[in-house]
Amino acid sequence: MSAETAVLLTFIFMLAVVAGFELIAKVPSTLHTPLMSGSNAISGITLVGALLAAGSAGDDTLAIVLGTLAVTLATINVVGGYLVTDRMLDMFRKKKEREEDS
């Protein structure tokens, strides 16, 4: 990795941390459970690494098992995390909305 790239990646890291703290500090306590499950879903981004692994496993059985299992687990994390967050958030209704529904 060139020094230049290292500098740029560090810059990105610094800015992402700042943006992350600012944004998350603004999430109201009402939504802390969805925040927890939602950021858990985002951390399933390891799926990207798992895909690269499973897609290049070749013939080695252990490698295939590792890659496929990694994809499965990461997908559970991503799909389950987003869906459960969606299910929770769908329940948050304003008084007005609630009356319109019923």
Place this chain on the structure above:
Amino acid sequence: MSAETAVLLTFIFMLAVVAGFELIAKVPSTLHTPLMSGSNAISGITLVGALLAAGSAGDDTLAIVLGTLAVTLATINVVGGYLVTDRMLDMFRKKKEREEDS
């Protein structure tokens, strides 16, 4: 510029814009005048470009004039901007602090 560097710089731009909007939206209206003069001072970062110019001017008279004038003006912007902001902010006191002073 390599494609990779372009991607990284765009990333930095995106994150800086997000961080900038989040941070500045939080500045209370009480401090909007210092914010204006302070961000004006920061925009004097062109000083960096002016320094590079004035430092590599060589013998060309026009180049020397341009470089030196650029350094002068950018320095006015930076020094004046920060000092005037400092002067304003120094006046903002809590009730308690004010009583301690007098």
Place this chain on the structure above:
Amino acid sequence: MSGPLQFVYILCAFLFILGLKLLSSPATARRGNQLSSLGMLLAVVVTLLGNELLSFQWIAVGMVAGAIIGALAARLVAMTSMPELVALFNGFGGLASLLVAWFEYQSHPDLITFTATTVFVSVLIGGVTFTGSLVAWGKLSGRLSGRPILFPGQHPLNALAIVALLVGGMMFALEPAANEQVFHAILGMTALLGILLVIPIGGADMPVVISLLNSYSGLAACATGFVIQNTVLIVTGSLVGASGIILTRIMCKAMNRSLSNVLFSGFGSTSSGGQGGTETREAKSVTAGDAYVMLEAARSVVFVPGYGLAVAQAQHAARELGDLLEANGAEVRYGIHPVAGRMPGHMNVLLAEANVPYDQLSEMDAINPTMDTVDVCVVIGANDVVNPAALTEESSPIYGMPIIEAHRARTVIIMKRSLGVGFAGIGNDLFYKDNSRMLFGDAKASLQALVAEFKDA
């Protein structure tokens, strides 16, 4: 991966950020979550298209299986079991990153030291996250005892395990190809360490543990991002890391305990006994009929739910009573303490499930200043979060923790099964105040009895 596809990663990162931003209000939060998942989908598609992968067969198998399991789990779980489900998902995420690192090593055993180091870090964090989250899941779901498991020599044992892991990691990083045995030992040790670190922590502290593990997995993603120069990993990792750290800090602050106290003190190991035994004062107990008379006359009512509401699954009954009180002309609000229940925002999710509109859910800081004008405050299965000792008794372990000041209401009705203690394991003066009335029994049963009184009237 080619340039244009890299630009798509910027878009993905932006969608994750936008998703978090929209989470700042319940009205936009759902759209935010959807945008975030769109970002994830994009990242997956770009990864599949932009790399020359050998075979898609195993990818398809894994993704289909994972999607089915994930969707079923998300749809079927009860809202009251949310904490354990998040713990489980978190564990799966940890195991996935461990497996990716293992795969990396398996396919190229002769890694350079730098890469081997990050493989080790990924395995370490991933493994600890996996078994630690499983233990947390067990404690939260009641499959394991919630009591802290303490034994003599625990701290030295943990220290030993950590030292052994670091030594093993060093050996592995320097000569990965020659040290396959060491790598397998590391795998086992990290799994063990996760268990060892979490068993001495009480069940109710599990949300802190999960947040912390989640933030570690974010930091691990950052580290990996630097290694494979993947920007989206760096950004996502930072966001997840920041979220975990902030949630951990909020919980510790609301419990008025330091993080190291949560992790190492075995807090809650004495909770079931408590000081209840030495109590000589008498609490005034009432029947549902008496409580009905008080509520019927009240113009302003505040419900304060706590962990007992979740245990009794009483959220729907609470909503029903609230609606009846409103129909009866009273102003009804719900006062939500930030750490009521067993995870941050727990009560909000339960009440939202029961269709309580979120504009009726008031935060602690909004409800306290108005407490003096409240006619009846109904405490439903809450204990520590309404304990006035936090304000007055300097010797109390929860002294300094902000509480919902229920005792300042004209009348307080407290629904719980006994005079027993809550999570912090300490007695509660509130039960013995002049304006307090205990309505003993399961919270759901008590609420239903009140609902019946209103309907009969």
Place this chain on the structure above:
Amino acid sequence: MSGPLQFVYILCAFLFILGLKLLSSPATARRGNQLSSLGMLLAVVVTLLGNELLSFQWIAVGMVAGAIIGALAARLVAMTSMPELVALFNGFGGLASLLVAWFEYQSHPDLITFTATTVFVSVLIGGVTFTGSLVAWGKLSGRLSGRPILFPGQHPLNALAIVALLVGGMMFALEPAANEQVFHAILGMTALLGILLVIPIGGADMPVVISLLNSYSGLAACATGFVIQNTVLIVTGSLVGASGIILTRIMCKAMNRSLSNVLFSGFGSTSSGGQGGTETREAKSVTAGDAYVMLEAARSVVFVPGYGLAVAQAQHAARELGDLLEANGAEVRYGIHPVAGRMPGHMNVLLAEANVPYDQLSEMDAINPTMDTVDVCVVIGANDVVNPAALTEESSPIYGMPIIEAHRARTVIIMKRSLGVGFAGIGNDLFYKDNSRMLFGDAKASLQALVAEFKDA
């Protein structure tokens, strides 16, 4: 520039960010500004050390001269002249970036098209910022008439100038070396364009213009940052750009006008006449003695300052009266409208100069809900920001703009020199309400008369 020094740029950017973050509270803002200036110092030092510069002689000359001028200007200017000083500094910054771009061209006339394009963009934004800010400075300081200067064919002329500039820019970008004449023409044209664009805008709209020009210079810095691959320029440019855009939006929203209305409508060209002439109702005028009697009996007083406070330099007199009222047992607050005066936060700075503690300065949204319980509301040289027409009269040009609802106080005392209009050029029903009393005269003189009454009593 070598790697390690590049890392220092990250630190600089972080210091700028931290500086803005600390600006979120008056208690920490000063430290934030100092950290930000430290970041700038670091950036300068790193630039001087990390590049092989030919000579430091001219740098020294420029920096010493600039520092002396800047410091003197910052120390000597009166607080009431802050808007024009910011305009002037902004103009200097614009000219500096124009000169840097010119230098670039002067030293390597055979630029590649891409670089030539950014040189053109820098010259364009820099030049417009320079002359535009100078015009703004002239209007704000009274050296030029504040009236919008409108003439027939203005819009076509501007369009022509812009088209000519774009054609020139294209020619220049394609063959920079051969087109020196064109470049000089571009220099002249941008200067002219800055003047043309700003003269049709009324004096009171100058803060919007300055914010907008400032945000453009941020965007120009971003563009330059991409060209010379300088990260700190990109980040700083984004921050400045965001700040300018947000401030512009706040001002437009608080005035309930669109940005294009501000820039192109010649708003304020009819302001001096106004509808005052057709008024038949009588406003009740009082003397300082009468006003003293009302204030003496008041338990709760709110001051609402406006542009007239700045004109009269009445901030110290207001503070003195406030202190006397407090000594007399009244609760005294200052209700600050976000666009009272002529720049955002203008009133806050003036009152802070007069030593009013910032915890007494209440924002509009905090003061309005309590207005019904206020005994006396003292309006000091404010007009539009307390005009109830904004709430009720759909035909009014300011309809929809949020105001400080002074008319809801038990009694309103209005200090101004006449029944004349304010910036928006419209009449104000407040002056004719039953609970309103006009105290005519210069605001400072009226306040001093009241102070004298209190001291004599």
